[in-house]
Amino acid sequence: MEQLGLEGMPRRLYACTPSRLNAWLDCPRRYRMTYLDRPMPSKGPRWAHNSVGSSVHNALAAWWRLPVHERTPEAAGTLLVRGWLTDGFRDEAQSAEWRDRARDMTERYVAGLDPHDEPLGVERTVATRTDRIAVSGRIDRLDARGGELVVVDYKTGRHVLTADDARGSLALAIYAVAASRVLRRPCHRVELHHLPSGEVAAWDHTDESLARHIRRAESIAAEAAEADEAYRARVPKPRQGDAAADVDHAPHDDLFPPRPSNLCSWCDFARHCPEGLEAAPRKEPWAALQVDVP
Numbered sequence: 001m002e003q004l005g006l007e008g009m010p011r012r013l014y015a016c017t018p019s020r021l022n023a024w025l026d027c028p029r030r031y032r033m034t035y036l037d038r039p040m041p042s043k044g045p046r047w048a049h050n051s052v053g054s055s056v057h058n059a060l061a062a063w064w065r066l067p068v069h070e071r072t073p074e075a076a077g078t079l080l081v082r083g084w085l086t087d088g089f090r091d092e093a094q095s096a097e098w099r100d101r102a103r104d105m106t107e108r109y110v111a112g113l114d115p116h117d118e119p120l121g122v123e124r125t126v127a128t129r130t131d132r133i134a135v136s137g138r139i140d141r142l143d144a145r146g147g148e149l150v151v152v153d154y155k156t157g158r159h160v161l162t163a164d165d166a167r168g169s170l171a172l173a174i175y176a177v178a179a180s181r182v183l184r185r186p187c188h189r190v191e192l193h194h195l196p197s198g199e200v201a202a203w204d205h206t207d208e209s210l211a212r213h214i215r216r217a218e219s220i221a222a223e224a225a226e227a228d229e230a231y232r233a234r235v236p237k238p239r240q241g242d243a244a245a246d247v248d249h250a251p252h253d254d255l256f257p258p259r260p261s262n263l264c265s266w267c268d269f270a271r272h273c274p275e276g277l278e279a280a281p282r283k284e285p286w287a288a289l290q291v292d293v294p
Helices: 018-026 028-035 048-065 075-080 092-111 165-167 171-184 207-234 262-266 274-279
Strands: 002-004 011-012 014-016 121-129 133-145 149-157 187-194 199-204
Touching: 018 028, 018 133, 018 171, 018 207, 028 207, 048 075, 048 092, 048 121, 048 133, 048 149, 075 092, 075 262, 121 171, 133 171, 133 207, 149 171, 165 171, 165 187, 165 199, 171 187, 171 207, 262 274
Parallel strands: 014 133, 149 187
Antiparallel strands: 002 011, 121 133, 133 149, 187 199
């Protein structure tokens, strides 16, 4: 959908997800490789910590889809094992060790849930628009409590989260606004459920704090959209059937400069970025199982 700009000219809404906005903030070069370069530059190997997180998320989503009388901790563990993803681990022994750990944390978490307390949504996609952006995203779980909606996000990393993490999360705030508009019910509370520790980091937003997050999203989107348009003006669309190839990043550094940091160790496109490789050597695919991911 297009909106009218200040001079009466059509202005296209910037379509995005919270991940896309955060990618621009983290590193414009990685953003370009992820969302604009076609064919996409080749990625490095998959990460073991992503396999753990996806396996747990999938098991919890499947658990809520079971009939109520089948929602037991043991069922959650069985679903975890059945859907276990093996990408990124050092070897089969490490995969099996982490499968058992993930099964334990999933069963412990489910043991604290009421299987009759039906969520309003599981892996629920929500979307909303402002006069500048069309944003969408998928919520791990959407609860109804006391007449309001609550956004629940599962976390499986080693780092224990705090209320500040929940308060500062752009994604959670966007989910809260979008869920409220889609379901026409107030939504102010956002929660990070940390399965390894069993801790819940929560924050109760106000209308004003949610509005600040939306303004922040619009500001990020404005920067990214300007770079997108300049890129499309320079780069012709790939022809159908073109094979994937490494992309020369140098001509676009003025629009998408690298932002080297310790995050570069975990970048899927590290092999294409000399500045990133210099800033932080590439980690082994299973490294985050041993240390905290920044």
